Amino acid sequence: MIRTEHLTKDYNGSHAVDDLSMEIDQGEVFGFLGPNGAGKSTTILMLVGMIEPTAGQCYIDGIEVARNPLKVKDIIGYLPEDVGFYGNMTAEQNLDYYARFYPMDAAERTQRIRDLLDLVHLDGVTQKVGEYSRGMKQRLGLAQALINDPKVIFLDEPTANLDPEGVREYRDLIARLSDEGKTVMISSHILSEVRVVCRTVGLLVKGRLIAKGTIEDVARVLDPADGDLVRIVLETEEPLPAIVDPAIVSVETDGNRATILAKSDIRSRIVTSLSGQGLHVREISVRTPDIEGLFMSIYRR
């Protein structure tokens, strides 16, 4: 649904986005991670047809964005990082103005606006948007991104300014959009937030995509020490004998504790073998990499 091919954007001779090629399938909720200034927002601006790439192409639903920006804008929704509205108008008036750019008649517009304001809990709010809090503006931002019932939704830092209740509602909304088969691309530098709602992520650093996949896939790329191997930590009540299994690559034993590097998760086989030898297993687990730590190390670079 979203495809970029060698997408590049230069500002003053330096690459804001550098040779970005990736693909996001329909119905996927994709998290676009990276530190501030990594090029996430610039990538999204190219994907929504607001700026032109220096090189490369991007496609939404098979439509090349640079060639047909209006066709693309017809089927996408976009929440900018610093979403802004007309302060002299109410939420309803703002949404109605935006809705007029799409093929909707007055009745459709009215119904859609009513549904969306209800969805973001701004129904019944009569004050002008100029008097809104940041959180309320962010909610309205989500509503305006959905005004045309888009196929693809781009959300740039969507939880910024939201209170915990707002964040929870936002998560529910993403889940609902995903269930409806919509493709959602969420740009954020907050890993914990992306982990909750996204199935797959891409990590952008200095304009380059350095990893893409599930959070675990990306973590493995960031910490390649074990590669595809599984690190198993084992502790028994008795001193450990030699552990043998065809999948084992290496074993480090220290009394009743051992760290096993294996080609696959062989925990059940190990437990069966040790139990057969009359040993009691106190603990056995797969050591997962410290994902937060790994991302933080990337952000600090």
Add this chain to the structure above:
Amino acid sequence: MPSGLLVVAHKEFVDQLTSKRFLSIFALLLLISALGIYEGTADYNEHLASYSERLQSATGNDPYAGSLSEIISPLTIFSKMSDYIVLFGTILGIAMGFDLISREKENHSLKTLLARPVFRDEIINGKALGSILALVIALGTTVAVSIAILLLAGIVPSLSDFGAILIFTVVSGIFILVYFSLALMMSAISKDSGSALIATLIIFVILSSVVPILGWAAAETLAGPTPVSANPGSPSVDAGDMQSYQQDMQAYWAKRSAFSSAINLISPDLNYERMALAITDPGQAIATDNNPYSFAEGPPETSPGLDELIGAIWANALALFVLPCVFFGVAYAKFMRADIR
């Protein structure tokens, strides 16, 4: 579905008409113009009464009967209105345009708007169109109220007078458009509305005040040295020398006037004043060209023909029309290429 241009234009039109800023300046323009017209009608009726009196007292063998000046046109009442338009029209134009684009950049609504399926040119054209329509309403109302006051005072303009009032309204609209487009251009160029307003005001002062002063000084320099009499200080003046001196002076002033008029074409205020005068008092407009030798001759006794009038003011009309086109062009080019991040 209406085009993006109309959607933007409709919003801008409503925004302008409901803005306190627009309404307060419009109310001032309306009030001052109405008062000016009311005052003008009193003067006109007074002049008319005096004319009738003189006409009645004039007899067939009265040696002064032929010196009765032509009856003045009701249009002269509108000449005063042009002074108010120069002041309040400028303020209105600047107030309507200086934050049209910059405000959207400041409150980040431009990015939200550009995410819609709408071309950038539709946005800037729609904004200009909506504002111009509001301006047409404001100016049309002002002129309509002025005509109503004329009619209430018992002054009924002829059909040709109505035509002239229409032309006056159009020219006044173009004049306000000059400053609106200047403000719009600065709004597209500047990062914020404050900078746009300051830059617009600086250019306004240059165009309306500095250019005429510099134009006069530059014309003096460009025209060269002032001709001097062949025998300065001599009590006896040769008739031939005197005639030659007069011719040199006439040529000098004609040249200086031409330079001054050419430089003044940059000033929309002077162009508008000259055009407004040509519409409301054509005879006076023909006589006024910065040349003291023309002043000496005074206004023509009969109204100048249309061709003579066009010949006198075509450059001003062209200059008045070209300026907003240039300002719009720059605003358009800047907005189309603006980097939205």
